[in-house]
Amino acid sequence: MSDKCILLIDDEEAIREVVQIGIEIEVGWQVLIASSGIEGIAIAENQQPNAILLDVMMPEMDGIKTLSNLKANSQTQLIPVIFLTAKTQAADKKQFQNLGVAGVITKPFNSMTLAGRVSKMLNWDK
Amino acid sequence: MEGLESFPEKKLFQAIFENSFEAIMIVDDHDCFVEVNSCACNLFGCTKEELLGRSIFDFLIGTLNSNNKERIQIRYLDGKNKTLKYKLVKDLLPNYKLLILTDITQLKLAEEELHRQHQRVKLFSEVTFKISQALQLEEILQTAVTEVQRILKADRVLIYQLFANGTGMAISEAVLPNCRPVLGVEFPEEVFPEEYRELYEKGRVKAIADVESQQANLIDCLIEFLHEWNVKAKLIVPILQNLNPKKGKGKRTPKLWGLLIAHQCTNTRQWQNFELELMQQLAAQIGIALSQAELRGNLEELVAQRTAKLREANRSLQEEINDRQKAEAALRRSEEKLSLIANGIPVLIAYVDKHQSYRFNNQAYQRWFGFSPHKIYGSHLKEVHGKEEYQKMKQYIDKVLSGETVTYEKDMTFQDGNIHTVNVTYIPHIHKQKKAVIKGFFALTSDISDRKAIERMKDEFISVVSHELRTPLTSIHSSLKILATGKLGNLSPKGHRMLTIADEQTDRLVRLVNNVLDLQSIQSGKVKMNKKACQANELMLEACQAMQTMANERGVTLFSQTVNFLVWADYDYIVQTLTNLLSNAIKFSPPESMIFLSASVESIEQKEKRQTSINYVTFKVRDQGQGIPLNQLETIFERFQQVDSSDSRKKGGTGLGLTICRQIIEGHGGKIWAQSCLGKGSTFYFTLPLLINKGGSFDE
Numbered sequence A: 001m002s003d004k005c006i007l008l009i010d011d012e013e014a015i016r017e018v019v020q021i022g023i024e025i026e027v028g029w030q031v032l033i034a035s036s037g038i039e040g041i042a043i044a045e046n047q048q049p050n051a052i053l054l055d056v057m058m059p060e061m062d063g064i065k066t067l068s069n070l071k072a073n074s075q076t077q078l079i080p081v082i083f084l085t086a087k088t089q090a091a092d093k094k095q096f097q098n099l100g101v102a103g104v105i106t107k108p109f110n111s112m113t114l115a116g117r118v119s120k121m122l123n124w125d126k
Numbered sequence B: 001m002e003g004l005e006s007f008p009e010k011k012l013f014q015a016i017f018e019n020s021f022e023a024i025m026i027v028d029d030h031d032c033f034v035e036v037n038s039c040a041c042n043l044f045g046c047t048k049e050e051l052l053g054r055s056i057f058d059f060l061i062g063t064l065n066s067n068n069k070e071r072i073q074i075r076y077l078d079g080k081n082k083t084l085k086y087k088l089v090k091d092l093l094p095n096y097k098l099l100i101l102t103d104i105t106q107l108k109l110a111e112e113e114l115h116r117q118h119q120r121v122k123l124f125s126e127v128t129f130k131i132s133q134a135l136q137l138e139e140i141l142q143t144a145v146t147e148v149q150r151i152l153k154a155d156r157v158l159i160y161q162l163f164a165n166g167t168g169m170a171i172s173e174a175v176l177p178n179c180r181p182v183l184g185v186e187f188p189e190e191v192f193p194e195e196y197r198e199l200y201e202k203g204r205v206k207a208i209a210d211v212e213s214q215q216a217n218l219i220d221c222l223i224e225f226l227h228e229w230n231v232k233a234k235l236i237v238p239i240l241q242n243l244n245p246k247k248g249k250g251k252r253t254p255k256l257w258g259l260l261i262a263h264q265c266t267n268t269r270q271w272q273n274f275e276l277e278l279m280q281q282l283a284a285q286i287g288i289a290l291s292q293a294e295l296r297g298n299l300e301e302l303v304a305q306r307t308a309k310l311r312e313a314n315r316s317l318q319e320e321i322n323d324r325q326k327a328e329a330a331l332r333r334s335e336e337k338l339s340l341i342a343n344g345i346p347v348l349i350a351y352v353d354k355h356q357s358y359r360f361n362n363q364a365y366q367r368w369f370g371f372s373p374h375k376i377y378g379s380h381l382k383e384v385h386g387k388e389e390y391q392k393m394k395q396y397i398d399k400v401l402s403g404e405t406v407t408y409e410k411d412m413t414f415q416d417g418n419i420h421t422v423n424v425t426y427i428p429h430i431h432k433q434k435k436a437v438i439k440g441f442f443a444l445t446s447d448i449s450d451r452k453a454i455e456r457m458k459d460e461f462i463s464v465v466s467h468e469l470r471t472p473l474t475s476i477h478s479s480l481k482i483l484a485t486g487k488l489g490n491l492s493p494k495g496h497r498m499l500t501i502a503d504e505q506t507d508r509l510v511r512l513v514n515n516v517l518d519l520q521s522i523q524s525g526k527v528k529m530n531k532k533a534c535q536a537n538e539l540m541l542e543a544c545q546a547m548q549t550m551a552n553e554r555g556v557t558l559f560s561q562t563v564n565f566l567v568w569a570d571y572d573y574i575v576q577t578l579t580n581l582l583s584n585a586i587k588f589s590p591p592e593s594m595i596f597l598s599a600s601v602e603s604i605e606q607k608e609k610r611q612t613s614i615n616y617v618t619f620k621v622r623d624q625g626q627g628i629p630l631n632q633l634e635t636i637f638e639r640f641q642q643v644d645s646s647d648s649r650k651k652g653g654t655g656l657g658l659t660i661c662r663q664i665i666e667g668h669g670g671k672i673w674a675q676s677c678l679g680k681g682s683t684f685y686f687t688l689p690l691l692i693n694k695g696g697s698f699d700e
Helices: A013-026 A037-047 A063-072 A090-098 A111-121 B009-019 B038-044 B105-133 B137-152 B194-201 B220-228 B273-344 B364-369 B381-385 B387-400 B449-485 B493-524 B536-554 B571-587 B604-609 B645-651 B657-667
Strands: A005-009 A030-034 A051-055 A081-085 A103-106 B023-028 B033-036 B071-075 B081-093 B096-103 B156-162 B168-175 B206-208 B233-243 B253-264 B347-353 B358-361 B406-413 B419-430 B438-447 B532-535 B557-560 B565-569 B594-600 B616-622 B672-677 B681-693
Touching: A005 A013, A005 A037, A013 A030, A013 A111, A013 B449, A030 A037, A037 A051, A037 A063, A051 A063, A051 A111, A063 A081, A081 A090, A090 A103, A103 A111, A111 B449, B023 B038, B038 B096, B081 B105, B105 B137, B105 B273, B137 B156, B137 B168, B137 B253, B137 B273, B168 B253, B194 B233, B194 B253, B233 B273, B253 B273, B347 B364, B381 B387, B387 B406, B387 B419, B387 B438, B419 B449, B449 B493, B493 B657, B532 B536, B532 B571, B536 B557, B536 B565, B536 B571, B536 B594, B536 B616, B565 B571, B571 B594, B571 B616, B571 B657, B571 B681, B657 B672, B657 B681
Parallel strands: A005 A030, A005 A051, A051 A081, A081 A103, B557 B594
Antiparallel strands: B023 B033, B023 B096, B071 B081, B081 B096, B156 B168, B156 B253, B206 B233, B233 B253, B347 B358, B347 B438, B406 B419, B419 B438, B532 B565, B565 B681, B594 B616, B616 B681, B672 B681
């Protein structure tokens, strides 16, 4: 699993840092980081990460808009996307699933177990 | 037979003349007898020889006229009179007249007697009539004495009433001015001894022509008494009253009530039979009048009683009317007040009859929709609200008209064009006696737009705050977890301890945020229970599995009963509820203790007896913990109500768990409660609708 590369798109610097450090410590994956949707799409196009962790609530281009752009982009459309969200309601979760995300991880989460959850969601651990 | 011509004329006349019953005589121009027949001799009481040559006016009084209808009288030497009818034929022969006389004395006497009798009858009927006309007894008695005095021309006529003690008194009197009145004078007992009374009682009458004569046979004291009053002759008849026999007992018995007495003071007087009869008849009339007066008295008494009763009834009726009027006035005032209130409050109030027509609307209808209450009175709901709106309302109307109170919320467009959320309640108007009969319903509609807006704001606020808390919590939580790995450098044991505390508290803060959001979602109705048939056993197993790690950590054993029935529930929420209850039980259980999770449909038989169609499954979570004080068994289900506030810190609870459980269970139409024995443990129960009973084991 150590060869995985993950892209994290989140406007919160603190989140970006704890996720990056947590995943590196936990499983030693490479974690690319982007602070906005636009930046994230560009990195995704260039670096082709194995998965994208995408924050839903972001200024300007939010996670949903970013997702649709990623899905609309032929270079990024096949990269699995997992939402990171503070929206915990069942209705929200249902809405996200309909958008074609690979999974939803609600905040607050433990960055030290995040890699495990992502692996499980994307069936990497089999 | 041959005619009279065949008889010798002279001989014929001679025979008629001699044998006639009439007195026939021939008189000359000087009215002297020339020839008389034997009947004439008999009439005059003389022989033919004594009569011939004498003037007829030596015997007759009066003159003879030729009209023949006159009567004439004959006077005899002894002074006696006879009345004669005569026929005078003047021109029979020159200088001679034929005179025929018939004695009609007896006839005249009979005539006079008849006349007198007629007069008496007339008088009597007049008096009787007058008596009968009079209603008051005093007036009757006075009429009687006055009339008797007038007819009899007596000096005094009085009515003497006998009293029980033997004395008596003149109570009515008609007396001539020259006599002393006796009215009101009480007669001593002696003048009317017992034997007199007895005789009168038998109906004796007494006519005394001369009170002093031997024939009168009066007792001395009475004679003295009569002297005193200067009475020379008297006529006494008893007044007998027919008493009413007691009901159903014997005939009427006459009682001597008094006497009707006529006095002659100036002279003695021979009383005539008719006078006696008149007195008797009048006395009888008075007797009748007395009985009638008695009857009338009874009747009047009866009438008086009835009148009193009627008056009483009338009075109570009047009181009732007054009371009613007061009550009506009070009702009017109350109605006015109610009307003021009904029209003043910002709620639509209406009464709709069973035919779905408005029977009352308050003024709010005018303000909100511009519907005049008068105009929509009697209109059908469909007419007022339109077909489309009516279709939406219909399901609730059907419910309320089946006797069920209904509450629902909907949006309505007011006359200002704005859409308002309203809360509508329909309350059935159930017939007081016939419970099955619904007469109509009351419709109460209140504008809850403001409340809804505030609720939305509150929900948004909670939601935003919760979301906004999550992001920094994620950073803190993750940072602490990273530090705890020790891969970023080693910490001293105290540093580790601080890290653990910060980590635990962050966990708690996360749970709190989650719970607040959960509660808000359930309460606001944002979350719909996704109910389906669930195996109770699966729910219980999943909850136990979720809590097994925690139980192991605490050294507590979980026991779950195996059951086999389906419940109608939202799987995730019920697992959450069971997990929450188990988590609480574990937190408050001492090590080495046990927790039992079970479910049963034990109440099914009772429910069947009550013929309730819905049956329930009761879930139980029983621990052997410290227990809950009795007075807190209910409050623990309220927000932030823990048995001991230090518990929440000690046990890491949020104070919202049981509140969420209650919300979930009530959302399923069930009930949740707890029973406890301090120091021995607690049992938490909740019920869910049973779907199918597959005959599971009910043993714990």
